[in-house]
Every structure is written in structure tokens, then in C-alpha cells.
Amino acid sequence: MSTTDRAARLALAHLVEPGSRELGLLVRRESAPEALTMALHGVGVGEPLAGAVQARLDAAGLGPRTGSADAWTAHVADTLAAAMTQRAGELGARIVTAADDEWPAALDDLTRVSRDGDALRRDTDPPLCLWLRGPVRLDEVLERSVSVVGARAVTGYGQFVASEFAFGLAERGWTVVSGGALGVDVTAHRGALAAGGVTCAVLACGIDQVYPVSNSAVFERIAEEGLLITEWPPGTRPHRTRFLTRNRVIAAATRGTVMVEAGSRSGARNTLSYARRLERSAMVVPGPVTSAMSVGCHVELRTPGTVLVTRVEEIVEEVGHVGELAEPIHGEERPEDVLDATQARVLDAVAPRAVRTAEEIAAVAGVAGRDARRSLPVLEQHGFVVSADGGYRLAPRTRP
Amino acid sequence: MSTTDRAARLALAHLVEPGSRELGLLVRRESAPEALTMALHGVGVGEPLAGAVQARLDAAGLGPRTGSADAWTAHVADTLAAAMTQRAGELGARIVTAADDEWPAALDDLTRVSRDGDALRRDTDPPLCLWLRGPVRLDEVLERSVSVVGARAVTGYGQFVASEFAFGLAERGWTVVSGGALGVDVTAHRGALAAGGVTCAVLACGIDQVYPVSNSAVFERIAEEGLLITEWPPGTRPHRTRFLTRNRVIAAATRGTVMVEAGSRSGARNTLSYARRLERSAMVVPGPVTSAMSVGCHVELRTPGTVLVTRVEEIVEEVGHVGELAEPIHGEERPEDVLDATQARVLDAVAPRAVRTAEEIAAVAGVAGRDARRSLPVLEQHGFVVSADGGYRLAPRTRP
Known part of the structure; x- marks a missing residue:
């Protein structure tokens, strides 16, 4: 009884929190089924990873192990994959892995980030699979995409800018990606929807979770016209650390990230930092120096490798093809x-x-x-x- | 009868609009008296310069030439220098030249700018002399100085920032230099005065002219506690082209220039561009992207070699000595x-x-x-x- 790549990935996605560099390296070096076997049996993997897998197995009522190593792997993979596939069907969602045509190759750039020293402290490996809800193809809509992120505690200024930028990007055929949070995120999603464009919300929880609840109507519209995306299996609740893990996907999936408003401790700065490390365009909108909600923006703008943007045209110039240049600002002729x-x-x-x-x-x-x-x-x-x-x-x- | 360096410089300052590269090169290659002789006799100088000198001579009722070449030079130099020295005395002003201890050596950096291609179109040579009104020594107060410049049509935001920055700089012992104009300029002067600091207004007209009239009270306070500075002889009216010529002095005299608010066509951008070309710190305050008065700021911030500043500490870090570092923004600890x-x-x-x-x-x-x-x-x-x-x-x- 052999385990398919897809079933192994789905099982691993259930058993291991996303982004594990140790697991990612194992999957790439061996294979997903082999990595699953090793993780299940604690062979060639660290104790924390093996222990984490065991904890999730126990919680799922799988175990203790029965039969041969291969048979046990196949049993676990089939059980979890079947459960997740069925649940996805019930939720109107589909699951894609790196083996599917729809998989966006851009996410694989995350293997590069996971190798740099700083990132060892955080889980930055590519997702093993993605749950999707929506009528469009992920790889196609991400082809020309920009993420627009920022503070939850958005000001009127930030709302205006996020809305205008998302509307303008969508109008020009760009997909607007964000995190579905309150504030800048939901304003950007709404702006893109208002322009009749495509928008994707990358969630930090299962695709069946509605968080925050007040965005539920927007999530339904996104699922009808764009995409809800997550790497967590159904049932997973959003946690603070998961938002940070999720941010790497927002940065990697898009050609660049625009940060609209951010306090000094905003999670949006984390997304921007991923964009910079992934050699994506890291764009920031300035604001009044008197606004606490622009402090994070200005700190980033004082960091090399950050581009100040004030207009949609300037964003497109950054992330578009050669020749998509912003018209220079001439001012009034005299x-x-x-x-x-x-x-x-x-x-x-x-x-x-x-x-x-x-x-x-x-x-x-x-x-x-x-x-x-x-x-x-x-x-x-x-x-x-x-x-x-x-x-x-x-x-x-x-x-x- | 020989002509002194000082008299020749004063005469040349009367006869030639400031910044002439042709004249500056001549003075440096030969001497000020020799350059005056050549300009007066149209020998070794271009026709436009010789013609301009002749037009001013005629207007001053000096001429046609009498006596030997040297005697004529001496006559012109003595007449004009004596008149200007007397007028300076009447106005409570003093005149300094490069030969005086008080002369700020930093201005000589303008000879470098005058050699670059772009600047050939504009008059960028150092001043030949400066008229000063005020109780402090020019070289000493410029030792630690920053210029704060920006739009005349300042907004409440710009006023707040200009005032805060000037106050904070003055409080830390920095001289605030600006152009004495409405808007950002006068707000910066006032901010420095409010802190009991030294501020200098570099004018684009004679030291006896009060322009704009509404700033006359501020000019009087500057003359009592700081310095009014100009390279134009008394009686000279401010002209649009003179503002641009004047800007090079603001940039050269100081360790860096901070632009607070600027529309896309603001003259402050010209000062900032001089600062950059002089390898001074070119600092810009961001603002809302929705404000026309920050458009020029953001265009400059998108130009390499521009530093975004949001706090006085960041300005001091740029222009101060090694170790005068701004405290990083930490945000609230959690x-x-x-x-x-x-x-x-x-x-x-x-x-x-x-x-x-x-x-x-x-x-x-x-x-x-x-x-x-x-x-x-x-x-x-x-x-x-x-x-x-x-x-x-x-x-x-x-x-x-």
C-alpha cells in the first residue's frame, strides 16, 4: 500500500504547523511520503518535530501505530487526506499542492528566505498545500498581483489611500491581495471589489473560520469573485503567531507589497520585510509625521530598499513590465x-x-x-x- | 593708485549680478582688482558680462572712462566701495568678504557646483561679499547650522512641523537658516527665536529691503538676535530669478537642508537640489499623499540621495557629529x-x-x-x- 504525494502533503499539513523549515527540507530532499514516514516514526527528524506530530496524531485519535511502517504511513495519510478532502468539498473549497497546475511557482521562492540566518527563528518554508474558495485560478490571478497591507487601527487617511489604490490597481487589471483583517486589509479588498476586480484574502486560519466576524460579508463576496486562501486545514483558529507565519505567503505570492499605514509594531511591517527579503518590491505610503499610524511607514521608508509610493501609477511602475512608467508629476505650467x-x-x-x-x-x-x-x-x-x-x-x- | 581686494569685490558685487561663474573664475585666476579692470575694459571677458557691467556703470553715473586703465579701475572701486560702506554703516550692517575672519569657508564649496554641467545654466559661484545685520559672528553660527525651507502656501501641518523642528534644533544649539519668506521660512525663523536660539535669514534683496513686508517684525528680531544675510547691495529689489540664485547660499552655508512642505514647483526643491549637489544632507519631511503641499516632498523622496526625516533627532543624526544618533522608535512594549x-x-x-x-x-x-x-x-x-x-x-x- 503506497502513499501518494498529495495524501502525504495533506497529512503533513494537518500534523505540522505551516512553514517548518525542517519538514520542508525533508520533503524536498526525500519526498512527501518519505518525510511523512520519518516524521511519524521519529526517524531522521528532531524531537520537537516528532513530538509535535505525535501530539496532533493523538488529538486526532490516530495511534498508537499499527502494522508496518509503510502501512501505518499509508493509513495516516489516507485517513487525514480523505477527511480533509471531504471537508473541503463540504465547504465548497479545493485543495491545491505544488503538483497541481494551479500552484503559484512564486511561493517556492520562500525556500530561499528559509535559508537566511535571520529566518531560522521563524517558520518561512513554502506552504505544503493551500485551501482555496473562489471561481478563479490562483496561478493566473497572481500573475499580476500586488498586496496592500497595513494597520487594523486605520485612520480616515489610510482608508482613503487603501481604497483608492486598491480600486486603481483592480481597474488596471491587477489582483489585490491582503490578509482579510480589519482596517487597511478589508478596505483594500473592498476597493478592489468596487472596481469589479479580483481580490484574494490570505487567511491565518481554516477556510471555514470567519475571522474577524464583521468581515463575513466581504469574505462571501471574495469567495464569489476572487479567492479565499489559506494553508491551515479547516477548523484551525487564527492565532497571533499564525498571522506572522501567514504574512510570508502574502509577500511571496505577489509582485510587491504596498504598506499603507502602520504603527511602529504593526504586523504589516513583517509582511514588508518578507517582500524585501524575497526581492519583491517593498512599497510604502508616507503620511503625516504627526500620525502614530504612519510611524511604522516612515521607519520602513528610512530603511534601504524601500520605495515611497504616492499614486497607483508609481506602484504599477514598480511591479509592472518594463515600460509601464508613471507619468512624471509636472505641476502647473507657468x-x-x-x-x-x-x-x-x-x-x-x-x-x-x-x-x-x-x-x-x-x-x-x-x-x-x-x-x-x-x-x-x-x-x-x-x-x-x-x-x-x-x-x-x-x-x-x-x-x- | 592701487585698488584693494576689498574695494574691488564690493565694486564687482555692485556691477555684476551674484553667482557669475565667469567672473568668479577670473577673480580666482587673477585677483579681484585685476578682474574688475578686465570687466571694466571689456578685456578677456565675454561681451554679455562686459555689457552688463557697462549698463550698471552708466546707471550709477560712472563713466565714460577717464584717465589710465588702472586709475579708472581705482576710481570706480573707490567710489562704489565708499558708497556701499557708508550705506552699510547707515543701515547698521557690515560687509564681509572672503578675506575676513568671519567669512564661512563652506560657501567656497559653491565653486565645485559651478563647474558641473547642469549648473552652467544657472549662476552658482560663491558670493563676492555678504551684507550682514546682527550681533553674532557668521562663521561661528554656521558651524552647527541646518536650513529649514519649504512652501510659502504652508498648511497647518507644515506650520506645525516647521515650528517644532526649528524649535527643537535651536534648543539643541543648532542655528536655523531659512529664506525669510512667508510660510515655512518665517515659521522656522519664529520657531528658532521662540527657543531663544540663533536664526539667519538669507535674503534675495538688499539688506534695507523689507520683503515680504508682513515679516518686518520678525526681520527686526532676527537682526537683534541672529543675522540677516544678503549678497545683494542695499537698494536691490527681490526678483524671482534672485530667489533661485540666493538658494545656493542657503544650501552651501549649512550642514544640511530640511524641506518641510513643497508643491511640485516649489523653489524649496531648488535649495534641496543644491544641498544634494554640494554633498550636504538633503532631508525631506513626508506628508499625506493627498496634500498638494507634499507633492514636491514626495517626488524628492523618490530621488536617490534624499533622507526622510520625521523628528529633530533624525536631523541631528544626519548633520551632527559621529555618535549623535537618533534613539530608535521602539513602540509600546508588550x-x-x-x-x-x-x-x-x-x-x-x-x-x-x-x-x-x-x-x-x-x-x-x-x-x-x-x-x-x-x-x-x-x-x-x-x-x-x-x-x-x-x-x-x-x-x-x-x-x-
Whole structure:
């Protein structure tokens, strides 16, 4: 009796909290079924991992072990996989693994992060599988996607920005990914939905959990038009540490992360930090320096590798293809823009009402008489000055 | 009859608009008296410069030339220098040149900027002399100085920030330099005065001109406690092009420039650009992306070589000596900060009211039973959980 890759992954997803680097390395080096066998029998894995698996087995009423090692692995895998597949069906959800076409390859970049020193302290390996609810294909909608994240305690300013950015991104065909939380997250989801776009909520709990409850209507709309996504099996409650683990998926799944508002301790900064370590675009919206909800934004903006964004166009320029450049901000054009340096200086020296000769104007401007005599007719042509009584004065409309 | 360096510089400052690179190079290569002779006789100088000098000579009633070349130079120099020295005395002002102890050497860095390609279009050479009004020594007060510049059309936000920053800088012994304009400039001057500090206004007109008139009371206080500074002789009116020429002095005189609010076309951006080209610190205060008065700030913050600042400490860290570091922003500390990753995970799995055994908690947390059994007493010691009936639940104060 052999265990399939899919059943082994589903079983491991049930038995081990997501992101375990130890387990991920084992799956990649051996295989998912072999890794499951090793974890179940405590062979070639650390005691904390083996113990954690045992605790979940016991809680699931599986065990103690019966039969051969392989048979036991197959039994556990089949039992858990069957239960999860059935539950997914009941919930209108599907389960995808790295073996499925729909799997987004971008998530595999998380294997790189899991190798850097800092990340050893946190669980950063790619998910083993994902539960999805929604009518669109995950790999396709993530092709052009941006995450928009930020504080729960959003201000009116943050709400405006999150809503405008999400709306504008969705309008341009970008998928807006966020975490389904109160504040910036739900505002971003709503903004994308308002534009008729696709939005994905990456949850830190089972796909059957509605957290926070006040977002339940939004979650239903997301499930109808976008995607609810999670790596935790149904029944799993959201925990503080799970939000941090989940954040790596938001960062890895998208081409870049935009942080809208964040206090100094905001979890959104954790997502942004993953984006930076994954070499995704780490974008931050500034705010008033007087706002506690922008303190985290400004600390990040003082960190190298962070891009300040103020408009949807600037986000698209960061994450889009070559050539999707933001139109530079020109400001209002002024009539004087057409003048060269000498002409501008001469114009400055023309008085509003008193008529001055070209020579007087030259002396005030600090230019040669000839340069004044050359510039004044040009200034008259452009309507800046008028000639009168052998001299010049400002044209009425030029007067300050 | 020979011409002194000082008299020649004063005469040249009268005859030529400040910043002329051609004249500056001539003064440095030859000498100020020799440069004056060449400019007066149109020898070895371009026609525009010679013509400009002639126009001012004519306007001053000096000329046509009489006597030998040297005698004519001496006559012009003495006449203009004497008039300016007398006028300075009448105005309670003094005139300093590069030969004086009080001259700030930092201004000579402008000779570097004047050599770069872009600047050829603008007049960026150092001033030939400066008119000063005020009781303090220019070189000494600029030793630790920062310029605070920005929009005339300041918002309440910009006023608050400019005022706070100037006050805080002055309080820490830093001189606040600005341009004496409406809006951010005058708010910064006032903030420094309020702290009992030194502030300098670098004007774009003669020291006898009061522009804008509504700032006259502030100018008087600056002249009593700080310095009014200008490179234009008395009687010179402020012109738009002069503001741009003046900005290079604000940037060069100080260790760094802080731009508080700026529309997309603000002249403050010109000062900031000089600061960057002079390798001074170019600092910008962010604001709401919805504010037109922060658009220029954000464009600059998207330009490499710009530092985002939100607090006085961060400005001092930029421009101060090694070791004047801003205290990092820590945010509120949380009791959970003391926990390690396993303990945090275990705590997340403890229910608020229902008592769970260590084994149940381990299964929920996804840790080994042994790790849960080790962590729970630590959590109890810290007051996060309480034991009851052979299990654990959250301590009342930990409940969300």
C-alpha cells in the first residue's frame, strides 16, 4: 500500500504547523511520503518535530501505530487526506499542492528566505498545500498581483489611500491581495471589489473560520469573485503567531507589497520585510509625521530598499513590465517656462507700471544693454511686457 | 593708485549680478582688482558680462572712462566701495568678504557646483561679499547650522512641523537658516527665536529691503538676535530669478537642508537640489499623499540621495557629529515580547476560559507535548496563564 504525494502533503499539513523549515527540507530532499514516514516514526527528524506530530496524531485519535511502517504511513495519510478532502468539498473549497497546475511557482521562492540566518527563528518554508474558495485560478490571478497591507487601527487617511489604490490597481487589471483583517486589509479588498476586480484574502486560519466576524460579508463576496486562501486545514483558529507565519505567503505570492499605514509594531511591517527579503518590491505610503499610524511607514521608508509610493501609477511602475512608467508629476505650467535665463532676468527687471528704458532695465537686471534690447521684443511678443513711450512696462496680466 | 581686494569685490558685487561663474573664475585666476579692470575694459571677458557691467556703470553715473586703465579701475572701486560702506554703516550692517575672519569657508564649496554641467545654466559661484545685520559672528553660527525651507502656501501641518523642528534644533544649539519668506521660512525663523536660539535669514534683496513686508517684525528680531544675510547691495529689489540664485547660499552655508512642505514647483526643491549637489544632507519631511503641499516632498523622496526625516533627532543624526544618533522608535512594549517562539505558540493555544491539558494545548499549538509541558509553567510564572483542574486557561488579564 503506497502513499501518494498529495495524501502525504495533506497529512503533513494537518500534523505540522505551516512553514517548518525542517519538514520542508525533508520533503524536498526525500519526498512527501518519505518525510511523512520519518516524521511519524521519529526517524531522521528532531524531537520537537516528532513530538509535535505525535501530539496532533493523538488529538486526532490516530495511534498508537499499527502494522508496518509503510502501512501505518499509508493509513495516516489516507485517513487525514480523505477527511480533509471531504471537508473541503463540504465547504465548497479545493485543495491545491505544488503538483497541481494551479500552484503559484512564486511561493517556492520562500525556500530561499528559509535559508537566511535571520529566518531560522521563524517558520518561512513554502506552504505544503493551500485551501482555496473562489471561481478563479490562483496561478493566473497572481500573475499580476500586488498586496496592500497595513494597520487594523486605520485612520480616515489610510482608508482613503487603501481604497483608492486598491480600486486603481483592480481597474488596471491587477489582483489585490491582503490578509482579510480589519482596517487597511478589508478596505483594500473592498476597493478592489468596487472596481469589479479580483481580490484574494490570505487567511491565518481554516477556510471555514470567519475571522474577524464583521468581515463575513466581504469574505462571501471574495469567495464569489476572487479567492479565499489559506494553508491551515479547516477548523484551525487564527492565532497571533499564525498571522506572522501567514504574512510570508502574502509577500511571496505577489509582485510587491504596498504598506499603507502602520504603527511602529504593526504586523504589516513583517509582511514588508518578507517582500524585501524575497526581492519583491517593498512599497510604502508616507503620511503625516504627526500620525502614530504612519510611524511604522516612515521607519520602513528610512530603511534601504524601500520605495515611497504616492499614486497607483508609481506602484504599477514598480511591479509592472518594463515600460509601464508613471507619468512624471509636472505641476502647473507657468507662462515664464518658455523663457531662457537672460529673458527671465530681464522680465524680472521690468516694472509693473513705471515705464523703463531698455538701458535702465539692463542695469537693474544686471545684463548687457544689447541683451535687454534683444530680450524685450521677445517678451512683448509673448505678452509679458508692453512698450510705451520709448520704454517698457509689464503687461497688465503679468502683474503680480 | 592701487585698488584693494576689498574695494574691488564690493565694486564687482555692485556691477555684476551674484553667482557669475565667469567672473568668479577670473577673480580666482587673477585677483579681484585685476578682474574688475578686465570687466571694466571689456578685456578677456565675454561681451554679455562686459555689457552688463557697462549698463550698471552708466546707471550709477560712472563713466565714460577717464584717465589710465588702472586709475579708472581705482576710481570706480573707490567710489562704489565708499558708497556701499557708508550705506552699510547707515543701515547698521557690515560687509564681509572672503578675506575676513568671519567669512564661512563652506560657501567656497559653491565653486565645485559651478563647474558641473547642469549648473552652467544657472549662476552658482560663491558670493563676492555678504551684507550682514546682527550681533553674532557668521562663521561661528554656521558651524552647527541646518536650513529649514519649504512652501510659502504652508498648511497647518507644515506650520506645525516647521515650528517644532526649528524649535527643537535651536534648543539643541543648532542655528536655523531659512529664506525669510512667508510660510515655512518665517515659521522656522519664529520657531528658532521662540527657543531663544540663533536664526539667519538669507535674503534675495538688499539688506534695507523689507520683503515680504508682513515679516518686518520678525526681520527686526532676527537682526537683534541672529543675522540677516544678503549678497545683494542695499537698494536691490527681490526678483524671482534672485530667489533661485540666493538658494545656493542657503544650501552651501549649512550642514544640511530640511524641506518641510513643497508643491511640485516649489523653489524649496531648488535649495534641496543644491544641498544634494554640494554633498550636504538633503532631508525631506513626508506628508499625506493627498496634500498638494507634499507633492514636491514626495517626488524628492523618490530621488536617490534624499533622507526622510520625521523628528529633530533624525536631523541631528544626519548633520551632527559621529555618535549623535537618533534613539530608535521602539513602540509600546508588550508583555509577550519576553517569550520565545515556542512559548508564544503555546500561549496562543491556551483558551480564554476552557481548561485544556498540556497535551491538548500541544496539539493545537503544533508543538511537542514536552515543549508544551515545559512552556506552560514559564507562562504561568509570567502571569499569562493559570493552572486549574489539571490543565491551563488564560489568566484573566491576558484575555483579549
